[in-house]
Amino acid sequence: MKHFIFAIAALVAVCADAGEISVDGLDSLPPADVYVLGEVHDNPLHHLGQARAIRAVKPKAVVFEMLSPEQAARITPDLLQDQAALEWEQSGWPDFAIYWPVFAALGQARVYGAARPRSEARRAFKEGAAAVFGAGYGLDQPLPKAQLEQRKQEQFADHCEAMPLELMGGMVEAQRFRDAAFADTVMQAYRDTGGPVVLITGNGHARKDWGVPSMLEGVKVLVVGFVEEPAEAEEPFDYWVVTKPAEREDPCLAFK
Structure with missing residues (x-):
C-alpha cells in the first residue's frame, strides 16, 4: 500500500508541474520510455x-x-559532416545547419528514419490512411466528428485558406x-533497444490529444513541445518551452 501511495503522489507531482518550463528544465525531465520532442x-x-x-x-x-529509413541506415559520424551524402537538401527541410546540434548530441544513440515516401502520403490523402498503412494505430476507426472538424479547420488555417x-x-x-508511421x-x-527513445518531429505530430503520443501503447510517454511566443495558455503537451519566433517571410506568400 505504501508503494501505491508513493506512486500516486509522484504522479500527482508530475501532473502538477506540467506546463511551461524554462530551457533549464530540460536538464531534469521525468523518466519515460519515449520522449516526443516537438518543434517549429x-x-x-x-x-x-x-x-x-x-x-x-x-x-x-x-x-x-526528417529522415527516411534508408538515410538513417547510412548515418555515421563522417556522413553527418557531408550533407550531400545525406541528401538533406533534396528533402526540402530547412538548412541542415540548424539541425546539426540535434545530430551532434546523439552520442551512441541509434538513428531511425520515420519518413515514408510522399507518394504514400498522397495515396492516404485520396484513399484514407488505413488504405495505405493498414488497420493499426486506430486508423480503421473514424475520428470523432468534433475532432475531425477541428482538425480540418486547423489544416485550412495552416494552408493559409488557399x-x-x-x-x-x-x-x-x-x-x-504519417502519425502512424512515426509511432510504428x-x-x-x-x-530494438529497450529505450529510452526520442522522437524529433513537428508540433502537429507531437500533440498528446491526437498526434503520435496518442498512438503509443504500453510505454510511458513524455511530450515536450517547443513553441514560439506568444504561446497559448494551454498547449497540447506535457511540457512546453516558449522561444522567440524565427525570422521568416510570410509563409502564406508561397500560396499566392
Missing part, C-alpha cells in the same frame, strides 16, 4: 533545446521525422498516416 521546423532555438534534452535523457535511439476547405479531410488522413518506427526502436 525552421526555428534554430527549438533544435538547440531538443539537443539539450537529448544530452540529458541519453536515449538509446533517436527517431527523426485550398478548398472540402479538401482538408484528405489532409487530415495524410497526417494520420518509435515502437520498433523501443523493441
